[in-house]
Amino acid sequence: MKPVSSQINAKRKIQIALLRVLCGTSAVFTCALVLFLLVYILAKGIPNLSWELLSTKPSYLSGKIGILPDILNTMYMIAATLVFVLPLGVGAAVYLTEYAKNKKIVAVIEYAAETLSGIPSIIYGLVGMLFFCQFLNMQTSLLAGALTLVIMNLPTVMRTTQESLKTVPQSYREGAFGLGAGKWRVIRTVVLPGCIDGVITGCILSVGRILGESAALLFTAGFAHTLNGFFAGLGSAGATLTVSLYVYAKEQGEFGVAFAIAAILTVLTLLVNLLAVLAGRWFKRRQNHE
Numbered sequence: 314m315k316p317v318s319s320q321i322n323a324k325r326k327i328q329i330a331l332l333r334v335l336c337g338t339s340a341v342f343t344c345a346l347v348l349f350l351l352v353y354i355l356a357k358g359i360p361n362l363s364w365e366l367l368s369t370k371p372s373y374l375s376g377k378i379g380i381l382p383d384i385l386n387t388m389y390m391i392a393a394t395l396v397f398v399l400p401l402g403v404g405a406a407v408y409l410t411e412y413a414k415n416k417k418i419v420a421v422i423e424y425a426a427e428t429l430s431g432i433p434s435i436i437y438g439l440v441g442m443l444f445f446c447q448f449l450n451m452q453t454s455l456l457a458g459a460l461t462l463v464i465m466n467l468p469t470v471m472r473t474t475q476e477s478l479k480t481v482p483q484s485y486r487e488g489a490f491g492l493g494a495g496k497w498r499v500i501r502t503v504v505l506p507g508c509i510d511g512v513i514t515g516c517i518l519s520v521g522r523i524l525g526e527s528a529a530l531l532f533t534a535g536f537a538h539t540l541n542g543f544f545a546g547l548g549s550a551g552a553t554l555t556v557s558l559y560v561y562a563k564e565q566g567e568f569g570v571a572f573a574i575a576a577i578l579t580v581l582t583l584l585v586n587l588l589a590v591l592a593g594r595w596f597k598r599r600q601n602h603e
Contacts, residue, residue, distance in 0.1 A: 351579065358576025361569040370540045378561075378570055382540045384577075386455060386551035389543055390534070391523050393459035394466065398519060401463070402470025403512055409471075410478040411500055423475075426468040437465050438532035446533055456547040458534030462523055469522070470515035477511020478504060510596035517589040524581055527555035536560050554578055 369379030405422075413419045441461030442453075451457040481504050489499040505512075535550030538557070552560060554574050562571035 354572065354575050354579050358572040358574075358579075361573040362576065366570070366573060371538045378567065380538075380554070380557060380570070380574060382538050383552050383554050383557040383574070385540070386534075386546060387524065387553040389455055389546050389551070390459055390462070390530075390553055391520055392543075393456065393547060394462045394523055395516060395519065397460065397463045398466050398470055399512070399516060402467050402515060403474050405467075405471045406474035406478060407500060407505075410475055411496075411504065423472075426471055429464070430468040430472075433528075434465065434526060435528040435532075437461055438529035441529060442532040453533065453535040453550045454548055455534050455551050458530045458553075459547070461529050461533045462526060465526070465529065466519040466522055469518050470512075473511045473515035473518065474508065475511075477508035477514070480511075481507040510592065513592050513596070514589060517585055517592065521582060521585045524578060524585065525555060527553075527559055530556050531559070 365377075366379055367384070368381055369377065370382050371377060371379050409419050409422060438461065441457060441464075445451050445457035445460050446453055449457075485503050485507065486499055489503045494502070530553055534553065534556070536552040536556050536559075537550040538552055539549065541549055541551065554577060558571050558574040558578070561567040561574070
């Protein structure tokens, strides 16, 4: 008869082996699913890409399709959103981490931010339509869509900056205070440069979410395929790439164009993720050298 300890060790070995098999299977399944989606979208989309499609605007008289206005509208949306969300998110994170004394208020604000990040985007679109488009009389415009995306991305920028601020050693602050620097000077010259990687990470994550958002923009930015300059475009309705994908696939049945836009969005998403990895490595190397 085997000892009890050897029986326990045998059961533990079996459990560990099963756990390894399950983890390996999950990893393989996840990688296979990602590769399948990438290959399928790129294989369907790349053959439909052409210079004419990328560099012209649609003409309803001739039936020609072009997505240049949609590409520009996406760039306008990213720029307008980041202009608002970065100062608000970084400023809120600095206040909560460096200035706020009441921990209960900080906890309430952090809980509210986490709640905002979990709300479905379609609800943001409904609120943005009622508040920005109708109450503030902005009508359906890229600016109304950008302000809606500001509210959506504010928790991401704020939380990533907060976590990065907490990684700055307290000794850096104490050393600067010991040299006679004031509170704001310490934050501006010591704390913020030490957490710039968190700010850039939040910015890149926000860009990724802006690229993939469609539900909120359908209510607030509209789906016009008009070619405008930056300031004129912000005051008028316009479709981003994701909204255009929905319109061409669902409303017009142009699945070739839809897959071409999907391929562009896939490549842009991969580039954003690659940029996030490279930025993290660069800042880590710089901190190690310092």
